[in-house]
Amino acid sequence: MLDDAEKKLLADAGHRIRETRAAQGLSLEQLARLTGISAPALSLIETGKRDPRLTTLKRIADALRAPLAAFIADGSGTAEPSAPTPSGGYDLGEYQ
Structure with missing residues (x-):
C-alpha cells in the first residue's frame, strides 16, 4: 500500500508527463505509439494511479x-523544468 508521500510523487510525475505531452501537441494514442505502452496504461500513469517502472518512465522520457x-x-531544489519544444516534429508513420 502506498503512503501519502508516494501517492503525491506518482501524481506529480504523472502531471509532469501529461503537461509535457500536451505542450508538444501529442495525444495519448500518439505517445502510446511512440513508446509501445498502451494508451490506457499511459492514462493511469498520468493520473498517478499506476506506479511505473523506471524503464517505463525512461521510454516515456525518450519519446517526449x-x-x-x-x-x-x-x-525540493530547483524550479520545475519546462517542457522542451521538439525541433523536428514527430514521424508517427512507422508506428501506425
Whole structure:
C-alpha cells in the first residue's frame, strides 16, 4: 500500500508527463505509439494511479525528448523544468 508521500510523487510525475505531452501537441494514442505502452496504461500513469517502472518512465522520457529527471524530480531544489519544444516534429508513420 502506498503512503501519502508516494501517492503525491506518482501524481506529480504523472502531471509532469501529461503537461509535457500536451505542450508538444501529442495525444495519448500518439505517445502510446511512440513508446509501445498502451494508451490506457499511459492514462493511469498520468493520473498517478499506476506506479511505473523506471524503464517505463525512461521510454516515456525518450519519446517526449525530455530528461528522465524532469518527471521524477521532487521539487525540493530547483524550479520545475519546462517542457522542451521538439525541433523536428514527430514521424508517427512507422508506428501506425
